[in-house]
Amino acid sequence: MFYGSLLRVCLCAALGAVLGLHALASDAADFRKRAHTITTDTDLNLADIEAEISFGRELAARILARERLYDNAELSRYVSLVGNLVAGYSSRTELQFFFAVIDDDSINAFSAPGGYVFVTRGALRNMKDESELAAVLAHEIAHIELKHIVKALKIRAVDSSFESGLGLLFGGGSDTARALFDQAVDQATKVLFEEGFHVQEELDTDIAAIDLLANSGYDPTALQRFLERVDREAPSSSSKKKRTHPTSETRMNALDRAINESRLRDVSAMRNKERFTSHERSM
Amino acid sequence: MNGPCRTYASALLLAVCTFSQTAVADGFHYNNILIGDRAAGMGGSYTAISDDPSGLYYNPAGVVYATGSNLNGSMNAVHHTFIRYKDVLGGEDYTRSSKVLTPNFFGFTQPFGGGTLGFSYAVTDAILEDQNQNFRNLVIGTDVVDQYVINSNDQDTSYNLGPSYAYKISDSLSVGATLYLFYRHRKYIFNQQLYLGDGSVFWSNQYLEGTESGVTPILGLMWSPMDKMSVGVSVRKTQLFYADFRNQETTSTYDSAAHIVIPAPVIGTGDYKRDMPWQINTSVAYFLTERWLLSGEIDYFSAVEDRRWITNTSFGLEWYATSKWAVRTGLYSNLANTKEVQSNKSGQAEHVDLYGFSFSVTHFTRNNACTAGFNSSFGSGEAQILGGTEIQDVESTSLTVFLSTTYTY
Numbered sequence: 001m002f003y004g005s006l007l008r009v010c011l012c013a014a015l016g017a018v019l020g021l022h023a024l025a026s027d028a029a030d031f032r033k034r035a036h037t038i039t040t041d042t043d044l045n046l047a048d049i050e051a052e053i054s055f056g057r058e059l060a061a062r063i064l065a066r067e068r069l070y071d072n073a074e075l076s077r078y079v080s081l082v083g084n085l086v087a088g089y090s091s092r093t094e095l096q097f098f099f100a101v102i103d104d105d106s107i108n109a110f111s112a113p114g115g116y117v118f119v120t121r122g123a124l125r126n127m128k129d130e131s132e133l134a135a136v137l138a139h140e141i142a143h144i145e146l147k148h149i150v151k152a153l154k155i156r157a158v159d160s161s162f163e164s165g166l167g168l169l170f171g172g173g174s175d176t177a178r179a180l181f182d183q184a185v186d187q188a189t190k191v192l193f194e195e196g197f198h199v200q201e202e203l204d205t206d207i208a209a210i211d212l213l214a215n216s217g218y219d220p221t222a223l224q225r226f227l228e229r230v231d232r233e234a235p236s237s238s239s240k241k242k243r244t245h246p247t248s249e250t251r252m253n254a255l256d257r258a259i260n261e262s263r264l265r266d267v268s269a270m271r272n273k274e275r276f277t278s279h280e281r282s283m
Numbered sequence: 284m285n286g287p288c289r290t291y292a293s294a295l296l297l298a299v300c301t302f303s304q305t306a307v308a309d310g311f312h313y314n315n316i317l318i319g320d321r322a323a324g325m326g327g328s329y330t331a332i333s334d335d336p337s338g339l340y341y342n343p344a345g346v347v348y349a350t351g352s353n354l355n356g357s358m359n360a361v362h363h364t365f366i367r368y369k370d371v372l373g374g375e376d377y378t379r380s381s382k383v384l385t386p387n388f389f390g391f392t393q394p395f396g397g398g399t400l401g402f403s404y405a406v407t408d409a410i411l412e413d414q415n416q417n418f419r420n421l422v423i424g425t426d427v428v429d430q431y432v433i434n435s436n437d438q439d440t441s442y443n444l445g446p447s448y449a450y451k452i453s454d455s456l457s458v459g460a461t462l463y464l465f466y467r468h469r470k471y472i473f474n475q476q477l478y479l480g481d482g483s484v485f486w487s488n489q490y491l492e493g494t495e496s497g498v499t500p501i502l503g504l505m506w507s508p509m510d511k512m513s514v515g516v517s518v519r520k521t522q523l524f525y526a527d528f529r530n531q532e533t534t535s536t537y538d539s540a541a542h543i544v545i546p547a548p549v550i551g552t553g554d555y556k557r558d559m560p561w562q563i564n565t566s567v568a569y570f571l572t573e574r575w576l577l578s579g580e581i582d583y584f585s586a587v588e589d590r591r592w593i594t595n596t597s598f599g600l601e602w603y604a605t606s607k608w609a610v611r612t613g614l615y616s617n618l619a620n621t622k623e624v625q626s627n628k629s630g631q632a633e634h635v636d637l638y639g640f641s642f643s644v645t646h647f648t649r650n651n652a653c654t655a656g657f658n659s660s661f662g663s664g665e666a667q668i669l670g671g672t673e674i675q676d677v678e679s680t681s682l683t684v685f686l687s688t689t690y691t692y
Binding site: 028029031032033034035036037146200203204207 | 334348350454455505507510511513570573574576601603605606607609647652
């Protein structure tokens with residue numbers, strides 16, 4: 001009798017512990033994701049994507065409040081044409097990408113989550129052909145593809161996990177939530193214009209950009225050519241870029257390795273110099 | 284011909300031929316070949332991870348977490364074992380070595396009917412010994428042996444093949460089952476020639492062939508009690524439904540008086556179906572970040588027939604240096620299922636506890652992963668390779684080098 005009661009108590013306690021722990025558990029599929037699955041993540045969560053797009057739109061607005069948009073429809077159309085061609089080979093097929101030119105002489109490009117990509121006139125003027133434009137845009141598309149900002153700021157829709165620090169932002173709408181949202185956008189702006197991404201993130205992005213270039217038919221060495229020229233010919237004007245990117249030597253070495261490992265060094269690919277040159281006047 | 288020499292040769296013959304007592308190629312251990320590239324790199328500590336095709340073998344419940352819609356994985360391994368019996372033949376060591384190239388795993392998973400369907404093939408043990416040894420001028424006891432020739436060939440492989448199905452009950456709980464058809468085939472040839480100093484010659488030949496078939500159902504459970512932690516449990520037991528072996532042994536002597544004695548071969552057959560152990564794997568994995576993963580595992584094997592119960596332990600570590608490169612390492616034990624060798628007894632099976640480590644490197648591209656790695660184990664213990672009560676020290680090593688590819692789409 002005593003042992004029977006004891007057994008029942010133990011079973012209840014064990015069941016309670018299991019249920020309690022079960023309530024704390026988050027989706028195991030989330031924490032099981034490994035670093036290499038980031039670019040092949042097909043387990044899409046619609047709510048998370050909507051959260052990312054909302055956040056990206058807000059960040060893009062913040063960027064445009066800070067940087068002046070270059071008002072040239074022809075050039076914008078051309079940049080969008082090239083950008084969308086490259087983005088068509090991105091794994092983020094659920095996103096619609098937008099491309100715009102910033103009226104700034106510095107050499108820079110940046111992107112916001114959700115598909116918003118910006119490139120400066122200074123960067124465009126330092127390019128020699130269309131493949132280099134594709135390369136710079138591919139690098140920014142890769143940042144979106146790899147979700148660097150999304151992951152750094154844990155941008156996601158509401159869920160039951162304790163880690164979804166920003167989750168409530170997109171389901172609440174309270175003043176507190178709005179303040180937290182603004183803080184997150186501030187933080188993202190800081191990453192884009194001051195702190196930059198981690199060195200490894202930039203290197204991973206370069207490698208992903210090479211894949212995008214190769215898949216879309218552009219010269220895979222275009223990014224390397226562009227970066228080498230910028231480093232050689234316009235070191236002072238690229239100060240903004242330098243502040244937010246790894247050293248040239250580190251980058252070049254990583255690009256060299258990636259291109260050689262993928263045997264893309266001598267691939268005959270598209271550069272479209274003539275078409276690019278036809279738009280130079282409007283840059 | 285003196286008695287002791289006859290005993291020596293006969294004992295060597297008898298010590299290695301008893302098919303029914305040998306559970307697998309290395310019947311004294313259960314953890315001889317690690318299955319699957321990622322698992323092999325992590326020392327086999329994989330029951331709580333199991334989220335790729337090799338999970339079909341370790342814990343089918345884990346494959347519900349496989350990334351991508353479809354997965355294919357294959358692995359080829361070169362498996363080398365080396366055993367040295369010390370001071371056996373008049374002070375000389377007797378060694379056995381095996382090298383075999385085996386496609387040791389293939390598997391795929393695919394979403395199906397609300398769960399995940401899989402099919403896999405695993406070679407859990409393989410051995411290919413092909414030896415030609417020649418000893419000269421031995422002194423065994425009081426006898427002088429001019430030459431002792433041993434030729435042997437031993438092929439022994441265990442295959443597992445079958446479907447799996449896994450179902451996700453909730454975000455943190457899944458179950459799965461695998462039903463393997465088990466098949467083992469062994470062919471063994473052992474020749475000995477012993478030339479004594481007094482002109483006597485001893486010769487023996489043994490041929491053994493055997494087959495075993497059965498099923499190995501595996502039931503698995505995967506549970507995530509809290510964020511970043513996973514607990515995996517799997518239970519299996521092989522049930523043999525068919526066994527057939529035959530043994531032919533011929534022994535002759537040629538004494539100094541030129542009398543040749545060749546008795547008729549002794550032919551034996553049997554269909555004894557061994558009782559196989561229950562195996563319960565329990566493992567915990569901690570997914571620290573997307574770059575770091577730790578796991579620990581305890582595998583229990585029940586006592587069966589003349590084998591004792593044992594628990595093997597393993598630990599694994601996975602680290603992504605970048606999103607394209609991963610390094611894995613692990614430690615594991617492969618304990619002997621035999622009892623410790625005791626003095627004043629004869630006919631005891633060898634007892635060598637093995638301890639191993641593993642290492643692998645994987646390179647990822649968008650849909651592919653290529654892995655190269657190895658695992659190696661070492662151990663020392665005791666054996667009675669001869670027929671008497673004499674005990675020999677034994678050293679054993681193994682090395683498995685593997686290459687594998689996984690495709691996700």
